[in-house]
Structure formats: structure tokens, C-alpha cells
Amino acid sequence: MSELEPPVPAATVARLPLYLRCLEALDAEAAPTVSSSHLAALAGVNAAKLRKDLSHLGSYGTRGVGYDVGNLMGEIRRELGVDETSPVIVIGLGNLGQALAKHGGFAxxxxxxxxxxxxxxxxxxxEMDGLIVQHLETVANTIAATGGHTAIIATPPDAAQVVTDQLIAAGITSVLNFAPTGVVVPDGVALRQVDLAVELQILSYYRPERVAERDAGRDRNLSAATS
Amino acid sequence: MSELEPPVPAATVARLPLYLRCLEALDAEAAPTVSSSHLAALAGVNAAKLRKDLSHLGSYGTRGVGYDVGNLMGEIRRELGVDETSPVIVIGLGNLGQALAKHGGFAxxxxxxxxxxxxxxxxxxxEMDGLIVQHLETVANTIAATGGHTAIIATPPDAAQVVTDQLIAAGITSVLNFAPTGVVVPDGVALRQVDLAVELQILSYYRPERVAERDAGRDRNLSAATS
Structure with a gap:
């Protein structure tokens, strides 16, 4: 293998925020510990997968007690790197950009x-939510002044790549792209593309009509195989 | 096990839209076939995982040729249930709802x-994008007239659950929740929660500063273990 494998599988990384949200809810109820089966049920995954995911962080819990809620929150936050504050800038103040700017759940x-x-x-x-919208050409000043190296792109699709290039030149090192088009970034820059239509496609798989069709199809296959 | 396992693992389902998007791009370039390694590279996953994912659909490709682009697109669309049109309604026309209503990438x-x-x-x-915003109390008429059983919830958080209950009573069977709060649905209703802050948390893991810190940590552990 020529490159180091990332230490935690991508599917596990994608579930860590979900576990963290469940732990935060438990912590708000002052629960000191949680069993793997209870945490798994809250997160909607099976308990074996949860234990495997957390083992990548070196967290195994204590037999008969489970996981310490506060410790596990801390470990997940450290692993994700959300134990420190990461200032974010938003580019493109159309409806989506305004919705993100006013989201309230990020800070x-x-x-x-x-x-x-x-x-x-x-x-x-x-002015939007206490900030004044500035011209993109001044973005390097804000990056230098705030230490914010993460950008959310909410521009029209035809502007997304040129804006991404400008941001990277100005010092942005992490890009969350909401524009409905792919962008490319050089090595050493983190990129995550959010495609809102994908959420509808995934939901489509779980529509009750589809589940019923698949079950019927499997019943037909089964009776064909056994008749 | 008391319930049927879903036939395709959730992590695979979540990757199918990504493969579909890559195949659509290949199809637009009139590529008749694609190797698993090329499709995997386009999708940013490893080839063994891609082959395993597609094997859940009964698609194995042909040795030396790869996958037929058109056939594989059809199989993924059928599996996801996006080979048929699913009309969607949007509830809550704040900034996020308007952004979703005008998204343009859904139809x-x-x-x-x-x-x-x-x-x-x-x-x-x-009027927004050719549709007139209607009062929520008339939603059952639209569901009956259009056959749209999928709802996107973009209300403020304190309205999300009561709106979800109203929609289900009116005939909605699939819910995509963008409100920054969890909602619960009865058995037989499909639900997907989108938490935009989660995308920032996942991106955080891949920030170049974090990657460098982890690599340095592993180097330290390695030299401690071997010294």
C-alpha cells in the first residue's frame, strides 16, 4: 500500500456526528453512562456497528456499565476536530446562502x-444576522483577521469553480460546496460536496411503496425457488 | 431476527446516488462501458467497495469490459426507485424553503x-418559480390531485413536529426534514433528517490541519512503539 490509509473509515466518520448528537441529548438529561445497545438504538444503527465504529477511536466502554457519556463526547469531538472552534465564511447570499447564514445551528x-x-x-x-455582506475581493482580509479557513459555497453553479479557486488563493483550506455542481480543489484542500437532490434519492429507496414492492419481489423469488 | 433485513446496506444505498451521478456524466460523454476501477476513481471510493456495493444489486460487470453504463444506470435508478417520477411538496417558505423550491436540480x-x-x-x-404558495390546511387536495406523497419540511424547528403530524394525516408517506430539530414519524412512513451542521462536522475531520495532526500523532506512537 503506497499511502497511509485514513485511520477511521469514511462511513464511520460520517456516523460520528450522529453519535455525538445522541450523546449531547443524553448529557442534557444528565445521564452519566450509556450502554452500547441504548446508544445504538438512539442513533438508529445496530449495536455491533456502533461498537466497531467506536473501537476505531480506541473507545471500548466498560462491561456491564457501557460508555461514559462525557468522555465519549470528548473523544468524538477530538476525533472530528470540533473540540476547537472553526470560524466559517459563506459565499453567495442567495436564498440558500441566507438560509445558511441565518441557520443558527452552526455556532x-x-x-x-x-x-x-x-x-x-x-x-x-x-446586514444579515449581525454581519455585513462584503465584496468577495476582500475575503483574504477576513481570513487573516478571523483565522477562518473553512468556506461554504452557495453561489450559482456557473460561479462555483471560479469562486473556489479565488478562495483557495486567499487562504481557504476547507470547502463545503452547496452549489448544485461539482468543483475540484488541489491536493491539501479538504472538500465536501452537498447535493440536496441526493437526499431525495436516498429517501426514495426507503419510501413505503418501494419497500412493499421489494418485499413482494422477494416473496415471488422465494416461492419460485421453493416451488 | 424478527424483521426482514433491508436488502441493501444503508451505507451502500447512500452511495448509489453518487455512482448514478458519475454514470450520468459518463453517459453524457457517450461512454458505452466503464471499468470498476475507473468508476470507483470517479466516485472517490476504492474499487473493491464499489464492486461489493454493486453486487448487492446483482450487477457484477463483465471481466475485461466492465459495466454497461446504460444498464447500470437503469439498475441503480430502479433500485432507488427514481426510475419513476415522485412529485414533492415543500412546507415552510423561509430562506431555506425558497432555496429548495427554486433549486432547479430536483425536477x-x-x-x-x-x-x-x-x-x-x-x-x-x-408566486415562486411558477407555483403559488398555499395554506397548509389545503395540502390534502394537492396530495390527492398530484399523487405527491413526499414532503420536504423547511419550517422553523418549533413547528416541525406539528407540521409533520398534519402532513402524515393528509397522506404524506415520505418526509425529508431540513428543520434543525428531530421529528418522529409512525411506522410505515419514511423519514430522512438532514442536519446541515453535520456536513461541517464531517468536513472538519478532513481539514488539512487535522490530517497533519493525526499523522504526527501516529508517527509519535510509531516511534514510541519501536524505540
Whole structure:
């Protein structure tokens, strides 16, 4: 193998925020410990998968007691790197950008929004949720002043790549792309693409009509195989 | 085991839309076939995982040729249930709801938006992207007239559960919840919760600063273990 494998599988990384949210709910109820089966049920995964996922973090719990809620929250936060605050900037203040800017759920999870940028003269100078929309060409100043190296891209699709290139040149090292088009980034820059239509496609698989069709299909196959 | 296992693992289902998008791009370039290694590289997964994922659909490709692009697209669409059109309604026309209503990327993937609903008198009657925002109390008429049984919830968090209950009573069977709070649905209703902060948490794991820290940590552990 020529490259180091990432230490935690991508599917596990994607489930860690879910476990963290469940642990935060338990912590709010002052639960000191949680069994793997209870935490798994809260997260909607099976207990064996949960234990395997957490074993990648070196967390095995205590037989008969389970996991310490506070410790496990801390371990997941450290693993994700959300134990430190990561300031975020938003580029493109259309409906989606405004929705993200006003989301309210980011700052409490360690992602305060520290800058809003656009190139539309009608948007620049507007106040949104306590921040003034600035021209994209000034973005390097904000990155230097705030230490915010994470950008959310919410531009129209045809602007997404050129904006991404500008941001990286200005010092952005992590990009969350909500524009409905793919962008490419050089090595050493983290990228996550969010495609809202994908959520509908995944939901489609679990539609009750589809589940019923699949079950009927399997029953037919089974009776054909056994008749 | 008291219940039928879903026939395809959830992690595989979540990757099928990604493979589909890559295949659609290949199809647009008129590529008749694709090797598993090329498709895996396009999707950013390893080839063994891709082959395992597709084997759940009964697709194994042909040695030396790979997968037929058109056939595989058809199989994934059938498996996801996106080979048929699923009309969608949107509830809550704040910034996020408007962004979703105007997204433009849904109809082409089989999810035309056929109704917009709110309870705010200032929103009701407004035209957005060719549809008139209607009062939520009329939603059953639209469900009956359009056959749209999928709802996107983009309300404020404190309204999400009561709106979900109303929608299910009116005939909705699949719910995609964008409100930054969990909702519960009865058995027989499909639910997918989208938490936009989770995307930032997952991205955080892959930040170059974090990757460098982990690599340094492993190097330290390795030299401690071997010294």
C-alpha cells in the first residue's frame, strides 16, 4: 500500500456526528453512562456497528456499565476536530446562502459564521444576522483577521469553480460546496460536496411503496425457488 | 431476527446516488462501458467497495469490459426507485424553503416540486418559480390531485413536529426534514433528517490541519512503539 490509509473509515466518520448528537441529548438529561445497545438504538444503527465504529477511536466502554457519556463526547469531538472552534465564511447570499447564514445551528456546534461575501452590488452592504455582506475581493482580509479557513459555497453553479479557486488563493483550506455542481480543489484542500437532490434519492429507496414492492419481489423469488 | 433485513446496506444505498451521478456524466460523454476501477476513481471510493456495493444489486460487470453504463444506470435508478417520477411538496417558505423550491436540480432527477405550503399570510398567494404558495390546511387536495406523497419540511424547528403530524394525516408517506430539530414519524412512513451542521462536522475531520495532526500523532506512537 503506497499511502497511509485514513485511520477511521469514511462511513464511520460520517456516523460520528450522529453519535455525538445522541450523546449531547443524553448529557442534557444528565445521564452519566450509556450502554452500547441504548446508544445504538438512539442513533438508529445496530449495536455491533456502533461498537466497531467506536473501537476505531480506541473507545471500548466498560462491561456491564457501557460508555461514559462525557468522555465519549470528548473523544468524538477530538476525533472530528470540533473540540476547537472553526470560524466559517459563506459565499453567495442567495436564498440558500441566507438560509445558511441565518441557520443558527452552526455556532453552537463550533462553527461560528464570521464573514458573508458576494459580488452582487445589491447584496454588498446589507446586514444579515449581525454581519455585513462584503465584496468577495476582500475575503483574504477576513481570513487573516478571523483565522477562518473553512468556506461554504452557495453561489450559482456557473460561479462555483471560479469562486473556489479565488478562495483557495486567499487562504481557504476547507470547502463545503452547496452549489448544485461539482468543483475540484488541489491536493491539501479538504472538500465536501452537498447535493440536496441526493437526499431525495436516498429517501426514495426507503419510501413505503418501494419497500412493499421489494418485499413482494422477494416473496415471488422465494416461492419460485421453493416451488 | 424478527424483521426482514433491508436488502441493501444503508451505507451502500447512500452511495448509489453518487455512482448514478458519475454514470450520468459518463453517459453524457457517450461512454458505452466503464471499468470498476475507473468508476470507483470517479466516485472517490476504492474499487473493491464499489464492486461489493454493486453486487448487492446483482450487477457484477463483465471481466475485461466492465459495466454497461446504460444498464447500470437503469439498475441503480430502479433500485432507488427514481426510475419513476415522485412529485414533492415543500412546507415552510423561509430562506431555506425558497432555496429548495427554486433549486432547479430536483425536477431533472425525478422529483418535480408540485406544491408550496406555509401558514404565514404574507407568504400565501406569492408566486415562486411558477407555483403559488398555499395554506397548509389545503395540502390534502394537492396530495390527492398530484399523487405527491413526499414532503420536504423547511419550517422553523418549533413547528416541525406539528407540521409533520398534519402532513402524515393528509397522506404524506415520505418526509425529508431540513428543520434543525428531530421529528418522529409512525411506522410505515419514511423519514430522512438532514442536519446541515453535520456536513461541517464531517468536513472538519478532513481539514488539512487535522490530517497533519493525526499523522504526527501516529508517527509519535510509531516511534514510541519501536524505540
Amino acid at each position: 453552537g456546534r463550533g462553527f461560528p459564521i464570521v464573514g458573508l461575501f458576494d459580488i452582487d452590488p445589491n447584496k454588498i452592504g446589507q | 431533472g432527477r425525478g422529483f418535480p416540486i408540485v406544491g408550496l405550503f406555509d401558514i404565514d399570510p404574507n407568504k400565501i398567494g406569492q
